[in-house]
Structure formats: structure tokens, C-alpha cells
Amino acid sequence: MGFFFVVILVISITGKDVILALAGYFNHDEVLNHAIEFTGDGVASLTIDQRLSIANMTTEWGALAGVFPIDSVLLKWLTTRAEYLKKRGPAGVPSDADASNRLDLQRVEVLKQNIPAADADAYYAKEIVFDLNKVQPYVSGPNTVKVMTSVNEMRRKKVKIHKAILVSCVNSRLEDIATAAKVVRGKKVAPGVEFYVAAASNEVQKRAEEAGYWQDLLEAGAIPLPP
Template sequence: MKGQTITEKIFSAHCERAVYADEIIETDIDMVIGNDITTPLSIKAFKSIGATALAKPDNFCIVMDHFIPAKDIASANQARISRDFAREFGLKNYFDERDMGIEHALLPEKGLVLSGDVIIGADSHTCTHGALGAFSTGMGSTDLAYAMITGKNWFKVPRSIKVEFIGKPADKIYGKDLILEVIRQLGVDGALYQTLEFCGESIRYLSMDDRFSLCNMAIEAGAKNGIIAADDTTKEFLESRKQVNGGLRAQPKYYYSDHDASYSQTICIDISQLEPVVAYPFLPSNGKPISEAAKDELKIDQAFIGSCTNGRLSDLKIASEILKGNRVHTDVRLIVTPATQKIYKQAQELGYIDILIEAGALISNPTCGACLGGYMGILGDNERCIATTNRNFVGRMGAKSSEVYLANSAVVAKSAIEGKISDPRI
């Protein structure tokens, strides 16, 4: 049997036969994820064909995260559809305002997504969970409905691009910088319907938070999924979920690419030579090193730390270390959004929240809100924002004439102090 990539091995295990890139397969789904925007469409499709039962009720999860608490009457009515459905079917894994969080931070925290899983969600950044060594991808709401009814879905097994990171991370380099550099090199469609398999000696230096950020933005290069093979860091994280939450959803399964696996392309990046990367409008691929960006003297109106990409505890720690003893510039609004209630609570216990508030930051409840221009930080005409989010398309966070620059949490925190995009290494 010829060598297989980790993605091919996960699908092979689920299909109970060897499968390879470009094959069309139907496979069981281990976790189906919906949110308050996409799930109502899935529910409509589910009910329109007369379905009366979920194939795997304990493997279906709804997280209310985009417009929660509701920002207007329309979002309140939208949320009620999911709430009523969760109540009707007695969903075990339903998360609303009482235990809220952004789905791609909350599910790993709860131990609901595991190594070796096949995971789908009606949200493009479902690829985040590949950081745990799972195949995880975003699909449409009707695809979600199919999985709700059958417990399965169809895939074309993706080809893989090997992305090898070498060296020890340079100063102020995090997972966000690694993926922005990958996207800069590949472009926004350079990995179209392929797996970005992240590997190399540098992976051992990356925390789980960094790995989640790295896989989260695989879609921004057009990838079907991003994935990192499990190592001791992964296993320690999953073990900690077992201790905190009273047990994982199932036993993790670990798969690793063969040495003779086939790849469509190989990229090698020396992260010891990498600078923090800033993606200019209006594409995540429009990356520049911070030393160049700082020279442009780009004044900002808003700084945002949060989202499913960078709203984790380490991001709040990084920001608080930079902001401690400093003040946010008088012309800047700094919004900080912890990704989950637990992260919020931990940050409070560790003193990060006090530091951020004393510096002049506004702390919001866990929500996707500002990232997609939903609420809690919409940009006005011609305003400029430096953000830890994942997209900077035209009008992404508000007015079409506004600009969003993507960067890591250190860059955002330093820029908030200086009132312009600034180098945190200085």
C-alpha cells in the first residue's frame, strides 16, 4: 500500500478501507457544528423533508455566538429558531448565553472535538479544529442538514500541501504570523480544496492557542482544511479537557503521515527569520513585515483583540503585558473580546482584565460580533482598524470605505498605545 497523508488516513479509518486524494467518499461524521446564523437554514431543510430525528443527537452541537446577546429584533427571532429546536430535541450540546463562547474556541475547551475526528460545521473557520489532528472543514447549511439526518456526508478527499516550519520563533512571532506568511506566499486561492498540513521542527514551540490560530485561517488560502499531527502538547491539552470537563466525548485517535506520502507541493518557512506580519486591506494575502508597516505611519481609529482566531487566554496575556502601565491612545478605541466565558474568567483571575481596563480597553462578552461587522465594534466611514481577526475584505467590519489590517495580539496592543500601526519589538 502506498504512503498516505494524515488526512487520507483519517478518511481511511472512517471508510474502513484505504482511500486517497481525489476519491469521492461518503463517511460518518463525528461532530456536526451549527451556530445562530447558519443553523436556522439547516433546521428549515431538516424539517422541509419531514425529518423527525437526529441521526446522532450527541454528535450535533449548536453554539450561539455571532449575534448573542441579540443585537436587534431580527437576530432575536433568528436565535429563537435554534433555541426552540434545541429544546424540542433535548440537545445535550447546546450553548447559549449561560455558557457562551465562540464555537471554535468553545468546542475544544469542552472536549467535544478530538484527534482523528471528521468534523463539519456551517462556518468556514471550522478548520480551526485541525489543530487537534482532526479533519475539520466548513460546509453549507444544507450539507449540515444532510449530516443531521444521516450522520454522514460526502467528500472529495483533498490533496495535501506540506508546510514545513523550521527554526525557533523569532521575537513576537506567534501562530497568527505563521499563517499570514503562508497565505502571503500561496495567495487566497493557492490551496484551493487542498489540505494545508503543518509540520516541521518548529511545531513543538507552538502552544495549542498558536496552533488553533494557524489552522483557523487555512480557509483564507482556499484550503479545505488545515491540520497538525498530534504530539505531546496536543495530548496534554486533551488530557486537561478530561480533567476539567469530566471526560472527553470519545477516545482520541492519532494518525500520522507516512514518509512516502504524496504531496502536491511543499513549502518551507524559517520562522526564526520571520517578522510579525500585517495583512493590508483588502486581502489576508496582502502581508507585509511589521518593519515596513510601521514606516507607513498608519493611524488607527480602532484596535480589536478577539475572534475565533485570537481571542484566547494567551492573546489577553500578550496584550496585558504590553499595555501594563500604559494607556490606549486618546484617538483609539480598544475592544477586547475573550473567546469564551471561561477564558474571560481565567483572565480576570490572572489580573489581565484589570490591566486592560486600566489601560483604557473595553471588554465585551464572548461573541463573533465585531469580526464579521455584526455589532460590538462596527467601523464607520473611512475608519481604520488593526485587528486579530481573520478577514479584511471590503466592508468586513462595517463601512465599505473602512480598512481592516490583520495582525497578532502584540501588534494590536502596541498599535493601540501608539495610535498607529506599530512594531511591538521596539
């Protein structure tokens, strides 16, 4: 199944907004048991964090998998990541024992010379074009990601919030934490609201602390949870 993203994503929208929009617009099992290939001009405007959020949530949408192309954005990210891992060294985790599967610059160079891609005559069960300009901040539910409501509509309804949670693999990468920190910086969590935050990993939390994002959240009244 092919999904073609057209038009670049506006800067204020997140990868989570994109996947919630897709699940909300196409909510009649259009992707059920399909493997989705995301492509199109709009893909280049998506960061790796955004692509990870979208791909991770395709299974909640009903698909078997979601994949993005290996492009210059990904290759740059892989190179930067390989350089970081080389500088950092072992992290003191069990996977350190198997260096053969570790990302390094040599493996990135090999990938550059032989980039996997769909065959030119590949058959797709469905092809859907989606304009990223349609995306705005959404809230999903209740009970399913296939029901969505825009944040603007929620604001008009004056829905009361009791708990806010910034956690999970699709919500608490560094970009997500930075965005949340920007929103709450210099402000306080409203009385009667509990705001919980957990980074996607120890590494993400450390980087958020170094950038000052973590402190912004705590000063606003966020309650930290383990990564």
C-alpha cells in the first residue's frame, strides 16, 4: 500500500498529529493488515523523530507495518548517530556484547552504496494521496485512535483536564519534550491538574536536561517518571 505525502509539513505540527490525522481521516479499515510505504515530496519535511512516531503508530491504526524511504534526511541522521555512538562508546547494557550489530560509519557507507527501494514495477493494493496541509493538532479518542477531535474544537468545548501525560515511544522523544518545554516555560500547571512526564529513554532525558528542557517542565510543575 502506498501513501503519498504532498506539501511540506508546517513547523508547528508534530508527527503524532500526522498519524492521528491519518487514523482519523481513514478510519474504515482502509489500511487493515496492509504494509504501508510512505513516500512523496512531503516526506522530506518530516524529521526522523516524526517519522518514528508515524511508523510506530501504524499498527494501532490497523496496519502491519509502516516504512519510510531511505533518503538524505535519514542518511544524515544515521551518520550523526554513528559518530555519537563512536564517541560515547559502550553504554553498559547487554547489547554491548554484540558489536557486530552496532551502527557505525562503515555500515552507513555500505547502505549509501546500496539503498533498498521498491521495484519500479512494484504492485500496490492501494495508493492514497494525503495533503499534509490538512493536519492540525488533534486529540484522539475516546477508546480508539480512529476518532479524532481538533485541539481548537476541544478548546471551544472547554473540556476540563485532570491529568496530562507526556510519555510513551511516540510522545516523549527530544523534539516532543522541547515542544512541551516551550509551551510551559515561565508558566505553571493549572491547579487541580497533574502533569506527568517521562523521557523515551535515559539518553533522551539526559539530552533534555542538558538543553534545559527538563528543568522547564519541572519548574512548571510536571511530575517526573522513570524513562
